[in-house]
Every structure is written in structure tokens, then in C-alpha cells.
Amino acid sequence: MLVLIDEIVGWRAGLDDLLARFAHRFGRAEPRRQALAYLVGLLSPLASKNGWTRMLERAITAGLPARWVTADEAYGQDSKFRTWLQQHRMGYVLAVPCNQRVPTTVGNSRPDVLAANAPALVP
Template sequence: MIDEIVGWRAGLDDLLARFAHRFGRAEPRRQALSYLVGLLSPLASKNGWTLAEAAGDTMPDRMQRLLNKSAWNPDAVRDDLFAYVSEHLGDDDGVLIVDETGFLKKGIKSAGVQRQYSGTAGRTENCQLGVFLAYASPAGRTLIDRELYLPRGWCDNLARREEAGIAAGVGFATKPALGLRMLERPITAGLPARWVTADEAYGQDSKFRTWLQQRFGYVLAVPRNQRVPTTVGNSRPDVLAANTPALAWKRRSCGAGAKGPRLYDWAVASLPGTA
């Protein structure tokens, strides 16, 4: 067990060494390592206070300073991450996964917070929404990028934007548009991938699908009431599924879940090429 911990920490030190040049001083470099260790730890709650305590600090000031005031560029570190992931997990059949998650909040000061639907909570809550990009291959999986969803009401409120530290150049973008923005970055950086997958929030967006058709294979969920083209006219996915012969369906596992194997029924049908 001790050998495993030592090996894990050595691997983390090697990872941080790749990003060390992004920090001009030793103190934020050390604090970044403590931050990563805290995020990977089994803490029940992970915030400025708990991460600081896990690092041996009596106050969260150092951890907050790393995130709010230290001179380093998170986007530059993200670009370094692309190269690291490509080296360790890269595969020509890699899969890029777009999804969003909500972060429940009690106040109104956090950037982008408002009452909106959170898939994490399964209901409308006061929360922030982030759109995330993950990479998966036979060698493993990891998160590689993120974008904060900024609602239109926030974009139009200059005083609120300034108070939350939102740069003037940040404008409104839909969640599918944020997803496309993230998909372009690792591909430009040379991360190998052949497939993209996302849920119906992205599958129902014609611009999202059209962009993918020119670049990737993809599997996207769509709402059951979305009109899709067939050889005999447009139809709904639920109608097509109901009329598919029983022998065409195959049950496949998507791996183990919290409540056991995640089993889904799949059938394949050819549709006319269209966005």
C-alpha cells in the first residue's frame, strides 16, 4: 500500500513538472500540487476550506489566492494537458464526450448562477452550469476541458459581470456552441479521436450535428419528439423504435453503474444523409 501511494505521488509530481513553467513562482507551484492532491482525495466535501485543511493550512487564503489572484493561465495549462493525455491515453479511435453538470449554490454572486435546470439535481435549482469535455480510449478516460455557461441575463448585466470578474469579451453562447468550441481545441492540438458522443441537449442542435458530420463519427441522443428523415418522410424516433422488428434489437451493457449493470437495447437503421 505504501509503495502504491509513493508511486501515485511520484506520478503526480511528474505531471505537475509539465506545467511548472506556467507558474512564475515556487509558492503557487507548490499550492497547485496541494490543490490537485486535495481534488483526488476522498474528502466528502471539496471547497476552499476543506482543500486548505487537507493541505495543512489553517485558513483557505492560499488556496483562494491560487484560484483568484496568482499569475497563471488555466487555458495554457489546459493546452499542456492535451499533450499529456495524447501521450498517455491517445488512440486513433478515441472518443470525445460532451456533457454538462450543475453546481448548486445558495447565493447570487457566483458567475452565471441563477435558477435553471440541473441534470445533477434532476430539477430546477439555483446553480451554475458547466459544460465539460472528456476523452476516453482503451487506455483510460479523463476530463480535458470546461466552459462556464453564462445565461443571457448575466451577459446583459454589466455591473453584475464586473462584480463577478467576468471578462468584457465573454459573450452569450448556447451550451451546444460551447461544446463545439471545446471540440475544436483538442483536435487542433493533435489529440487523436474518431468519435463524439453527447446527450439530447446537443443532439437536437442542427449546427452541432452538421459540424460533426464533416469531421467525426458520432452517437447523439435526440428527444423522442424530434422529427428525423426517413425514406417515406419525417417521423419521430419513438415511432421508429416502436415499429422496429424485435429481432433487430440487441441488448448491450454500458458497464457497471451504482445500481448494477447499465443495460440498453440498441437497433441500427439507415437514414437519408441530412443534418
Template sequence: MQRLLNAASWDADGVRDDVRDYAVEHLGERDGVLVVDETGFLKKGTGSAGVQRQYSGTAGRTENCQLGVFLAYATSKGRTLIDRELYLPKSWTENRDRCRDAGVPEEVEFATKTVQARQMLARALDAGVPAAWVTADEAYGKDCKFRTWLEQQRIGYVVAVACNQTIPAAGGTSRADALATHAPDDAWKRRSCGDGAKGPRLFDWAVASLPVYEDTAPPG
């Protein structure tokens, strides 16, 4: 495996596409969910592409690490990863000598993690991956350009936002936490996200209808 990864000549993106097509063949459903998330890979040195001191959700703190953005596909038949992007901070993309030493192609430029997520989602949708929903955590949900892009693709999404996120509401805007306090008690439903390392992961959900913005990004 190490020889394949480090010395052999192979088309990594071609393999990615084959894996995606295989996943769709065996797991594909019209109401599939595309899941965006990132993870950190702790490192000791400074030579691995993209490594620097940055926040890692895996470690729960700032560490010397690489960050990868991943796209998973989930249906009632199963779930699997179908795409990935290595996040390269500006400290890397602005130092081409360092990039060359680490084997980073010359054409690779800086991209935020939300842009990388959009690129992976676009590849999946363009390839015909059947999906009705996209999910992501606050790191992506707080980006209005990311949410607007999803709306332009006419795909449903459920993303987390900060409690102080500005939300369009009747008569103007409201903070997300303030809007939630107006939901009646019977609007809330408790749902399980499965067991975690510390036991059941239970969340309370409520649904609200919000104004629709046409052709412009919503505030926030």
C-alpha cells in the first residue's frame, strides 16, 4: 500500500470517480444524503502538504495537523465516502517552493473549505449522484454563499448555524436563538442521531417557514 501511495503512478481522481460510481450502483437512492465534513490528521513535522498549527475537530483544539474536507453519501442501504480534498492554507499556497517539495501540483491554488465542499458537491451532482439533501455543520452552514449555492442547485439542505446567525423572519430578521424561543412547545420533536462515545446523541428539532429570497443571497 505504501508503494502504491508513494511511488506508483496512478490516477487518484479516476479512482475517486470509480469509487463514487460503485457506491451509487450499490447504495443509490433518489432521497440520498450528501454529507460534508472535515477531519484533522495530527502531525509531528512540517513537511506534509498542508500541515500547520490549526484547529482540529478531531483533537478538539489547535494542533499541528493536516485538514481534509470529505464528502460522504448516505442512504437507507448504507453510507460511504465518495470524495475528498486536502485543505491547503495560504501559508502553503503562497510558498510554491514548499508546495513543490511536498508534491503539490503547480495549478493548485488556495481555496477555502466551503469552496472545496462546493467543488465536491458539484462533481457529485454533475455525475448524477441521486440525492435530495445536503448536510453540513456550522463551519459550512455559516457561509451564506454556500447556502445560496445549494439553493441554486435546487437541492434541500440541513446545515448548522451559530446561535447569533441572522435569519430572515416575518417583518425583518432575527437571531437564530431568538427565533427558536418563539416556537411552541408542541413544535419540538426529539430525534436520535445514534450512539456516540458518551452515549445516545439526542437533539430537539422544530420546523419553521421562512421568507424566500429570490436571486440574492440572504442576509447573514
């Protein structure tokens, strides 16, 4: 775990050094923070630029027992994230907007239609 923390600290220090090279061009702190966030997105090695996916990947590689992932609509709409979870054999429950079509065994459907047609739970 210390290696992971050291890597994170080192990566952040490198970004801070990079930002320091042009931070003087910004008169206020907010544009500097936005520039740093933009750099993080650009330099992320993932196609979807998703930091949580990178963290999950490192946790799995390190042998942490993770079998399920839950996430909000921002991640639920990301098909690359779902594909990544499937490729890594991770179970998942992701929120999606009701107007997004989701794959089922009989074709694509809206989640609100699936929920309305689901059988009632019997206690």
C-alpha cells in the first residue's frame, strides 16, 4: 500500500511542477485549478479519462478483494466503464438515466420500462 501512496504523491508532485511552469500566466487561483484538472484529464492513461477506474485497476492488481462496483449516472452512462468492468469480471450496479437504452437478453430497452414490467416481489 505504501508503494501506491508514494506513486500518487510522486504523480501529483510532477503535475504541480508542470503547472508551476505556466501558472504565472493566470491572475487568479480558479483558472490555475482548472488548468491542473485539465492536465490530469489529458495525462490519464485511460481512454475514458476516469480516475476511479484507474484506482480500481490498481486495487485489483494489488490483490484487494473487490467483486462489486456501484456508481451513479455519470459512470452508468459510460459504456467504456461498463466494458472495463465486464472485462475484469467485476459485478456492477450502475445508475442510468431513464431515457438511456440498456441492453437486455431480448434487445435494448429503457430502464423505466423494464422496472414497470418487472414482476412484483413476493415476501
